[in-house]
Amino acid sequence: MADCLFCAIVAGAVPAQVVLDEPVAVAFLDARPVFKGHTLVVPRVHRTTLTDMPADDLGAFFGVVQRITGAVQTGLGAAGSFVALNNTVSQSVPHLHVHVVPRNRKDGLRGFFWPRTKYADEAEAADFAARIRAAL
Template sequence: MAGDSPQETLFDRGDVEVVSERSADAGSTTCVFCKIIRNETSAAVVHETDDLISFLDHRPLFHGHTLLVPKIHVQLMSDLPTDRVLDFFTQAQRLERAIETGLEADGSMILINNVVSQSVPHLHLHVIPRRKKDGLRVWLGPRHPYTAQNPAEEYAERIRAALKEA
């Protein structure tokens, strides 16, 4: 697992520690989220702990659209050290409840993009307030059903094999 492998601390400036499990990430010093964490760029901060910060998305789908960001610079969810995963998702649960309650939303949408559609290459979780008939159409398509040429069990086996190696 990512959290079990050696990591290199790229820099430590106050309350942001930039970590890479791959190699020195030149973008880490220019990462907009790291700049928010270091107070070099402004944001409407919702909540902050020693390890996490949440702030309003500057291009929200709906008002209250909040991002949860670890203060260490990692790009992927799988790069987040295992000892920080519980805190990250516990805070995501708290944000979900607070956004729904505080904004009187009917529900919420929780998203994490890994590489594809990730506009900032720093792990972040979106909590987006939703209301019935809010007009947002989340299209998860086109769908690709399993067939005799692409059987479900073959894909399940490939994933099981990768899990054994993880």
Template structure:
């Protein structure tokens, strides 16, 4: 736990938060700046800065907790879908540096859902660029294993 981390403070009960679920490894609470009705965060109890820092077992636990919560959001809140979102690094919109997954219930009804896409799905990229980057990643991953 980090003394200066907002989410560590919420997990510890030192700062206010609307708890939704908790288990041995994870803690889920409502986002106070929601993108949609029912938007919440799932965090590991053990502090990790971001996706690049979190131990695999904590990442797995957070992901499984997020899946469980997403299913309940669809059933209980009548969501039409769910986005799981992680932002890793300030340039990727991370504002609190404690790993977290956003569970964002999605609704056809715009009154319940304020999230809009920052890019346009379906707009194709240059296939040579896509292939080149894919090859670089494939080689680096093969060398890493």
């Protein structure tokens, strides 16, 4: 879709810290992470919500989500992760995306309130992306 930010990232028209680029999905760092290393996994083909994804494509897509989840935890030394998907409500970009957020005990995340942080600069963001890529 021409006006979709995530489609533009998938196409390479908008820069992002890409950690995985495969035929079924692209994963990149969230520009406004809950915690540094917060990664979004999006289907390469535009789908607005989970219900728009053909059932035959779900297994391959969530296989990528599973791999990214392991890489976020391993690459960043996180104790665990929070994996979430919004459909329409609270979906700031209307393109299906799964949040993979690194978690550690007493990290301050409570309930569904997601405070956001920022990377110091592109070099710091690139370092987090590289650590996740290396764990793949």
